[in-house]
Amino acid sequence: MDWSADGYILSSRKHGETSAIIEVFTREKGRHPGLVRGGTGRRMRPVLQPGNRVTVDWHGRLEEHLGYYTLEAIDSRSAELMDDRLSLAGLNALCIMTRDLLPEREAYPPLHDVFSIVVSQLDNPDVWPALYVRWEAGLLAALGYGLDLSTCAATGGSENLTHVSPRSGRAVCTEAAAPYGDKMLRLPGFMRGEGQATPEDIWDGLRLTGYFLETRVQWEVNRTLPEARATMIERLTSEGFAANPQ
Template sequence: MDFVSEAIVLQARKHGETSAIMETFTREHGRHNALVRGGVGRRMRPILQPGNIVEVEWRGRLEEHLGYYTVELVDALAGTFMEDRLSLSALNSLASLLREMLPEKQPLPGLYDVTKIVLERLDDPDIWPALYVRWETMLLEGLGYGLDLSRCAATETTDNLTHVSPRSGRAVCAEAAEPYLDKLFRLPPFLRGQPIATPQDIADGLRLTGHFLETRVQWERNRTLPEARRVMVERLVADGLAV
């Protein structure tokens, strides 16, 4: 059996003397691992850096086997992040969430495409924080826990949606939210299509998605959110991009 797919490198760890096991997020086959012969050598090591876009050819006798990757570099994005601590923290957070949360070998092409867009824009701090929050909403959707921000959970109106219920993940309009403001999450306008995201909006968005990633996804596995995500949030705050 074999396949060819574009993929995002999530991690590569040494295996034996010269090989590496590379973990990828492939467009057609979801999260997938395989052995790369010579993966720790000078030629391959820069290619197997997290964040790079590659084309992989997987070969194995049976689908459930680890198998082998042949790897060709498509876009060396990783090198653009190494000198920027903020962008690197976003890459580490994104890769950690995908490694921990994605089921193996489940195709999620929509999430893959959005992930690639975020990676390609991590060099622009005016853009990527809002994209990253939207990416986490897509991750929740891909895992079966999508938020419903289309209409009010209490009144069914689609107007003046300002908050989100921490229980249902559904939007709440301002009138229905008024008695429960201390119990609801604020809904950042950019998640409803507004073009501008303030530092307050970014912080509110990260609190919103973080809550559901932790209580809906990680809780079932008896885990908290990855440390890399906390580091990213702290650096956003330190740089004034979140409050």
């Protein structure tokens, strides 16, 4: 059972004296682990950093085996962003969220495509936070918990959709949401393709996707969201790219 693909390093950990077990996110095979012989050596350590794009060849006797990788670097995104704490926090959150929330060895091509776009834009802080929120919304959809932002859950209309019901994950218009006050989650317009995202919008978007990731996805496995996501939000907030409206 051999295959080849391009993908992104999600994580790497030492195995034995000189090897490493890595997880790679590919379009065709999803999140897939494998052994890299010599992965802790001086030549390979820089290649196996999270966020780097690589070409991998996986070899294993059976599909369910760990198997081993041979690989070559395509780019070193982690090194390019090393001096940018904000962008590096975004890269770490993206990789760790993918590693921790996606099941192994299941392909999610659209999610992988958005992942690639976010990685490519991480040096542009005016753009990537909104893309990241969209990626988390795609993550929810890929896992079977997609938000329905097309029409109001109460009226069926498509105008003035400003909130999301925490119970159903459906959009709610301003009038229908008013009686429920802060119980509703704010829906930023950029998530429906309406206008540019403000810092308040980024905060609302992260709170929205985070709520459903926490209560739908992680609740089932009795886990919270990775600390790397909270670190990213702290960096975004401290540098003015996300702002708590409260």
